[in-house]
Amino acid sequence: MRVRIEDDFSPALIAESGQCFRWNDGPDGSLRVIHAGSCVYIKALSDDDYEFSCSEDEYERIWRPYLDMDVSYAGIRESIDKETDPWLYEAAVSQRGIRILRQDTFEALISFIISQNRNIPAIKRSIELLCDAAGEERTDAKGMSYRTFPESERIAALTDEELDGCRLGYRTSYVKRTAELVASGELDLEELNALSDDRLTQKLMSLYGVGAKVANCVLLFGYHRLDAFPVDVWIKRILAAHYPAGYDTEKYRPYNGVMQQYMFAHARAEGI
DNA sequence: AGGCAGGCTTTTA
């Protein structure tokens, strides 16, 4: 179906943003996106018009919420103070179209545990191997097969050899223990949504293999806490270079996470 | 108590 989207939206920039790992190039300049057991091709027809390879019902039910279409990212972007934050402003202009996806919480948790101390191609490779090993095989709108992100029970049921085959390295035990905790019901990720940002961060950091950085990524990308501000090596370098006197996270509350994405993506694309 | 060094798997550039 054809969809008109007038707010900031760039599938290409989202695919490169580092927040999601299952957006890949499809035919004819389209992006192929896998989420929530479904797969869709998104193709830009003009600045504001997009073709989604799904029904209107599926778009409304799955893709529109996933793409966070009820939040105005243009509004957030335009709140940036060009005078006091020139580099952030420039980052937001060049990365206009990035949105914070409403990803599945479990998928985000496992994905960002896998992400630690690795670059994006390696992260994507491990996640695809994990989906191949434990996800369900389905067929997309173009007749191509894809695999869903596995349920916690399916990951917990993998043998050590199968999990090792996903090239997780020392993260294998982190993924295994987290999946087992969720599968057993001992850890209810949905229930945690009632916690404040600080409490949720603490709770996630109590998990084996989850530190401050991964916890903040899970808040931002898995719980849609738009104020979460993951600090990684890139953000450290950016703040050192452009905010030597310190970066004030009060100013853009409650959208610090959106600003973080503009900065991170811009630094990766254009340099710091 | 809180901070720091060293180690960890594998891939990428």
Place this chain on the structure above:
DNA sequence: TAAAAGCCTGCC
């Protein structure tokens, strides 16, 4: 060979 969207353990 160093670095990579880091975290854990042990030591001080």
